[in-house]
Amino acid sequence: MARKICVLVISTLFATSLYSQKTLQLEECRQMAIAHNKSIQIAQENVKVAQQYKQAAFTQFFPNFSANAAYTWNQKSLSLLAEDAYLPVYSLNANGTPNYGASWNNSWTVVNGTPVPLDANGKPFNPSTSPDKIEWKNKALLPKEAMEFDMKNVFVGTIGFTQPIFMGGKIKALYDIAKYGEHLASAQQENKMTELLLEVDEDYWRVVSLESKVALAKEYKGLIAKMDSDIRTMVDEGVATKADALKVRVKLNEADVSLTKAEDGLNLSRMALNQVCGMPLDEKYRLADQSLDTKTVEPQLIPIDQALANRPEIKALTQMQSIAKANQKAMFSRFLPNIALTGNYLVSNPNSFNGFETKFGGMFTVGVVANIPLFHFGDKLHTLNAAKSQYRIATLELEEAKEKMELQIKQSSYKTAESLKKQTTTQHNIDQAEENLRYATEGFEAGVITSTDLLAAQTAWLSAKSENIDAIIDVKLCNLYLEKSLGTLKAPAANNTIKK
Template identity: 35%
Template sequence: MFRKLNIGMTYCLFIAMVLSMGEAVAQAPAPLSLEKCREMALSHNREIQMAESEAITSDYLVKSAKTKYLPRIDFAGGWVNPGDRALKPFAIDFNIPGVTPPGLSLPLDFISVAPKEVFTGGFVLKQPIFMGMKIVEANKMARSASELAHEKVKLTEAEVLTTVDEAYWRVISVEEKVSLAKSYKSLLERLAQDLQNLYAEGMTTKNEVLKVQVKQNEVELSLMQAENGLVLSKMLLGQIIGVDAEQITLDKSVISEEELSSRLVALTDPYAVERAEVAMLRKKLAITQSAKKMVQSQFLPNVFLAAGYNWTSPNLYKGTQNNLGGDWMIGVGVQIPILTWGDRLHQVHMAEQQVTKAQLELQEAQEKIGLQIQQNRFKHTEALKKMELTKLSKEQAEENLRITRDNLLEGMNSIRDILEAQAMWEKAASADIDARVEAAVTLSQLEKSTGALYQYAEEYHQKQNHK
């Protein structure tokens, strides 16, 4: 019986352990790939959200500008109380000698006016007919400003994607350097143990042991700095993609030449997609041109229609009877500017200079695009070559370390030689990590300059809309 009970308890404990392990695995965050980090940034990044908010605001500006074509209807009303102070009566003497019958005398205050409360109210309709093209150009400016804001969203997305790539590969780089520091530390610990054994047997000096121990302290500090750098790197990536640093676990991605080559081949014609910066400058030029036309419209007349209906009490249309009376009105107004002492002309010259400046900015940006693309191509090509050479140097340093260690055991090399070989290996491995990260980052910069990242963001939004 006890045996059955023990078997049952053991089985229950086993099931509980399996369930707890499954729960721990389920709670562990899934490793994030570069693709996933990009998608999370496009969905949660605050800079993109702020740019989108500005774009939505500009859309409302367009809707507001369209209403300027429509009539305005206003209501105005008022109430007046003359106060307690009575108005001085006035009267007309109707007692005309020889006309007024005897015995019939009209008092002077017979038609005196007493103070009353006055109520007024009415509706007024105003319809612009011709405002010197001000409304037309204001609508053009609003549309251009809206399009500029939407292009700014595209630019922000491309910049965020570039930042995500840099932050992602920085985390990968620091993680590899932490592993490298641990490996270096392990090598020194093994070397220190071997020297301790040799020192115990009298085959080496205390000085040689101390050299390795000093190097161990240096590596310990380097490891701590690398671990702190890893925490900060994850915090930066988490801020960009909208997650906590503790939840970030990245794929142990290896930056291979094949992967970089495939992305490089996939780049489109650099002039097939217009850069958001250029599109924004085009919209800025359109805004300055519309602003110039608005200034020129100050030389033209303004024509508007006005109509309305007003009520008053006392009724002025029926001898100030104490009831409500009203009347309608309609008219056309014209405002023609005549003399402003050259103010409008000066404003036109100022607007022309703003147009010229916008044109020059657009031309300069277009000329710099080709230069920037070529520079980024050179940087990426150099990074690929550097990646190839550092990989070779790492392999040579590993072989040198192996030979030096074997020679040390045979007494052909000193402790100084092995320490130098280990330091050379650590330096070569670190340079290899930096070179691979540099190759990935320069490719992201090249993708941004050629417009590939704009297409990536657009394709992402299309996928989201189809879901």
Template identity: 40%
Template sequence: MRKLLGFILLTSMVTPATAQRLLSLDSCRAMALRNNKQMSISRVKQEIAANVRKSARTKYLPHVSALGGYVYTSKEISLLNDEQKDALNGLGTNFATGVQSSIGPYAQILPAALQQRLGADLQQVAGVLNQFGGGITDAFYTDTRNMFAGSIMLTQPVFMGGAIVAMNKMADAGEQLAANSAEAKRQATLYSIDQAYWQVVSLRHKQKLAQSYLDVVKKLDGDVQKMIREGVATRSEGLSVSVKVNEAEMTKLKVDDGLTLSKMLLCQLCGLPVDEQVTLADEESEDLSTVAPAAAPQHVDLSETRPELKMLQNMIDMGKQTTNILKAGHLPQVLLTGGYAVSNPNLYNGFQRKFAGVWNVGVLVRVPIWNWGDVAYKVRAAKGATAIATLQRDEAREKIELQVSQSQFKVNEANKKLEMARKSTERAEENLRTANLGFQEGVISTTTVMEAQTAWLQAQSQKIDAEIDVKLSQVNLQKALGTLQY
């Protein structure tokens, strides 16, 4: 017997548990923020905006670039024409010929030995001059059919008309816009998950209420059937109660289906499989609204709490910086330049077939003179867009202020409805208790009992709705104020 008992205990311990996952409101919020695709997109957009801002910062810094190239031409550059080349190559010959023609008539009176000596000297001088002229021709030979060139250049902006400053301010505003957009989506995600969560809680309480009502009606049906068999109740009364049983079963079926669909939506928002079996922490709570609703703080600055207003302000700031960038196109621009250039052939010591280079520094100045009013038109258009954004922000602020007032009113209204629903529930319970006692004593008809049961069901359902309305109205107020936090 002990062995059998031990085996049973061991089997019960190793049997896998099939308990449902228990979720609280905070855990649902955390999973929703972690798995929401729009939140992931917002995070990527923030990274993009941060990289754009970092890129804008680099515009203040010097930029270094390298350039290289090769060119082959079918002809070389020639600084001497063909006649000049021939004249230089025959410089000595032409000189000797000229001398001989000049002294020819006088050479006959010279001794033969002197004439021979003079001719030899002329030939020697002609050779030297020919060699000298050929050297000059070779010196002017460029050989530029194959040309190589390269350079490293550094540019440092000095004054760009304020365009770089405006670009950086715009990048900062863009990063803030991405952050505020992420905050808006975060609050929207929390708002959606809260609504889905309390919808499930509401339907779960209504499911228990529907089951309780079904049990009560079935008990009444059983009592009426006994009374019919005893002859103290009519068949018509039995059929009326049976109809109520069918209606209660249909109501419970609808609530069951609605609860299943609501849980599927909640699982989808939390990033869980839609067929995941979950149980919420507030499903078994008897009193859902135990905390009194707080009044809206009077010192809250909506421009600082509502991400939508922040986004509109960011757009205004970006519009102003766009105007400044356009204005910069009408102002002078100054850059410092420096670098090193190399070429082959080079010109720094005649035409040489080798690489040689030179350092350089300089200043570039660009001054716009006339553009037919193009910049002025663009500036006016940008100012118009900024004015539109300003009006949109003001309109949005007015609507949000109205939304806050309405949300605060709904919180107070929901609280009043809850108090009324609680009182109605107490009366309905007392009415049902009295009707049941009267029915048992035979002084109250089944119709009166069914009416009391229906009134009790409606009162309980209204109490559940009122409790959920209090929760949702508080969430609506927090979202309207921009203080919905996790």
């Protein structure tokens, strides 16, 4: 009586422990993995980086405003004269013309009827070619200090803008590259998401498979243990030999080893799933598909072109092709002139806008700047040819990827259909193996079948069950791979942050 009570208490505690464990759905595992995975977070940041680069490229269409300022201290001031200067002073006639006779001290003579001045030696000279021989009556003093300018402290400032007018399409090409770069980052994020979902699903169904294998190993061990108990009773009664008992004991030991291997594999697989989902490695839980339902929803087949359009790899390669095309346009723009509108306001101290003044003064300037490439020793031509080759490479890579992915879709469809047939076949094998085991057990208990035949029937039943588990999991994985090849393997809606 006490033994029954103990067994009841242990069973109750075990059931309570199982009930207290949380149950995880496949979608929950996906969501936790997406929230925890660092690669997804990095991909999301890369999308933000690409968006910022795109916005930065868009600003190049607008004018660029800038301000500059400078201060310079000079040791010396600026002087236009080395010494005091004397300027000649003319006497004027009534009509305002110079009166040379009244302005010069030179003596005069008449040569061929024309008055000509005489130099200090009494020789006639031409004042136009020899002005140094002129003796002025009056001179004005121009002191050196009057032509000195205070340049010891110089302040200069400017504020202006530059507006591109025509850059040969360079700005548009660079903006397109940034835009395609954003789309590329989104496609790479989607690809990371798909790879993560694939990894989560594989780990999830691996745990489900091993849980079923552990349960099967325990059930098989129970059959062998019952047979071991029966054969020992038969040995005691003299209707079986010790050799029969040893054969059963060996099978029981093998069942123990198989159960241990299955449990170890289950623990390792559960750790891998925990790591992907961001849970503690030793956390225990139940999986919603632990019962291993044989009902499977097959992915809906879609046209090849639509499937290829869904694939993030194709989206990424398409953007790479577009980037290469835009880069080719950017290289071609280097052959074309660049025209820009400029405007500035210049201020300086000292300034010369109203004489030389040691105070701030400024003015506005507006102009058009043009740069026309003339000769570059083939530099621009080589870079253009390289850009054309890069575009052809991107096109070939895209075409090659489409061919391989089309083959992958065909193979995945074939493997999915094959796995369904295998599942149906293994299910029939289970029915036959269970019937064979029932007949063998009844025959053994009736003494008309040997222990060897019963062990063979049990082994066949174990093999059929194990193959059926593998077939069911294979159907799940083949459907998963088919979804990925069709591009329909998507993240849960609540966490699907991919920008379209």
